[in-house]
Amino acid sequence: MEENWEKWVAGGLRILLIVIVAVVVRAVLRRAITRAVERVGRSDRPAARGGARDPLAHPERRRQRAAAIGSVLRSVASLMVTGTAALMVLDQLGIQLGPLVAGAGIVGVALGFGARNLVTDVLTGMFILLEDQYGVGDRIDAGEATGTVLEIGLRVTTLRADDGEVWYVRNGEIKRVGNLSQGWATAAVEIEVRGDADPGRVHRVLEEAGADLARREPWDEQLWETPEVLGLESVSLESMVIKVTAKVQPGRAAAAERAMRRHFKEALDAAGIEQVDPTGLTLEKLRGPREGTAPEPARPR
Numbered sequence: 001m002e003e004n005w006e007k008w009v010a011g012g013l014r015i016l017l018i019v020i021v022a023v024v025v026r027a028v029l030r031r032a033i034t035r036a037v038e039r040v041g042r043s044d045r046p047a048a049r050g051g052a053r054d055p056l057a058h059p060e061r062r063r064q065r066a067a068a069i070g071s072v073l074r075s076v077a078s079l080m081v082t083g084t085a086a087l088m089v090l091d092q093l094g095i096q097l098g099p100l101v102a103g104a105g106i107v108g109v110a111l112g113f114g115a116r117n118l119v120t121d122v123l124t125g126m127f128i129l130l131e132d133q134y135g136v137g138d139r140i141d142a143g144e145a146t147g148t149v150l151e152i153g154l155r156v157t158t159l160r161a162d163d164g165e166v167w168y169v170r171n172g173e174i175k176r177v178g179n180l181s182q183g184w185a186t187a188a189v190e191i192e193v194r195g196d197a198d199p200g201r202v203h204r205v206l207e208e209a210g211a212d213l214a215r216r217e218p219w220d221e222q223l224w225e226t227p228e229v230l231g232l233e234s235v236s237l238e239s240m241v242i243k244v245t246a247k248v249q250p251g252r253a254a255a256a257e258r259a260m261r262r263h264f265k266e267a268l269d270a271a272g273i274e275q276v277d278p279t280g281l282t283l284e285k286l287r288g289p290r291e292g293t294a295p296e297p298a299r300p301r
Contacts, residue, residue: 015092022085029077037070068129068152118155120172125154128171138181139251144169184224184247187256190233191242191264192276199240202273203229206244209267210260214246219259222249227260239276 091097127133129152134140138149140159145167147159157174159167193202210227213219227246234241244264248256268275 011092015089018085018088018092022081026078026081029081030074033070033073033077037066037073065129065132065135072126072129072154117170117172121155121170124171124174125152125157128152128157128174133177134179134182138179140180141178142169142174143176144173181250183250185250185253186245187227187248187253187260188243188245189257189260189264191244191261191268192239193242193268194274194276195236195238195240197240197273199232199242201271202242202268203231205267205271205273206242206264209264210244210246212267213259213263219256222252223256224248 087097090100134149134152136149136152139147140149142157142159145159145161147161147165147167149157150160150166151158154171156168156170159169161167191202191206206227206229210229214223214226224247227244230243230245232240233243244260246256246260265275
């Protein structure tokens with residue numbers, strides 16, 4: 001004790017200093033990460049070009065993504081600081097780190113080969129969070145399953161399908177993903193009218209009907225742009241097809257198409273423009289010959 005107490009006290013003080021510095025550095029890093037995450041969560045995304053609405057600018061979505069990324073970064077920072085401090089303490093205790101590091105390397109290689117799928121899942125999950133490929137509440141097509149995202153973990157993504165089934169999809173198995181809730185969806189309808197109708201008049205009627213629909217509730221919010229009449233899609237002797245498209249909120253394309261068909265039908269009827277039945281029959285053909293007119297002679301075979 002008399003010969004070694006100074007050495008032991010000095011070693012103990014160094015170990016205590018290492019622990020204190022590690023605790024301080026860990027707290028500072030975690031606080032810095034937390035403040036950065038809060039700043040990112042409060043920041044506003046710039047508006048998209050042309051004034052289009054950006055669903056990624058929703059504050060709740062930003063907050064969830066920032067919280068997930070912050071949790072991962074804090075865990076990584078704590079692991080690095082704690083591991084470095086532990087190695088320094090072992091060095092102060094006189095333990096040779098060479099064999100320890102070599103043994104840890106061998107164990108790491110063995111675990112890497114045995115758990116390579118787990119490592120792939122975790123790395124993929126980190127990139128999914130960092131790149132904001134999808135978030136909780138988004139409807140996605142992950143290849144293996146399609147549904148609404150319930151939870152995003154570092155290893156698996158949990159989806160609920162339309163029929164109520166819950167799917168647990170490993171992140172490493174997601175080779176491609178289609179997000180059906182980001183950006184906008186396209187509603188497209190084809191209007192078929194008689195071939196002798198005036199294309200310019202039909203075009204004007206559809207434009208006015210689309211503008212009127214965009215002003216009505218709830219489509220004044222769900223339609224991101226006024227429906228655009230693209231023009232003639234196809235022309236035949238008895239009919240012509242005009243295509244109309246519109247950008248709508250994600251997941252509302254089918255409802256918007258139904259509303260557009262109904263509104264266009266009412267506008268065309270009010271303008272006296274006759275549509276063609278999908279079977280190729282006009283309303284006059286369905287009604288048959290008028291009274292006082294001779295039926296069409298049958299064509300010889």
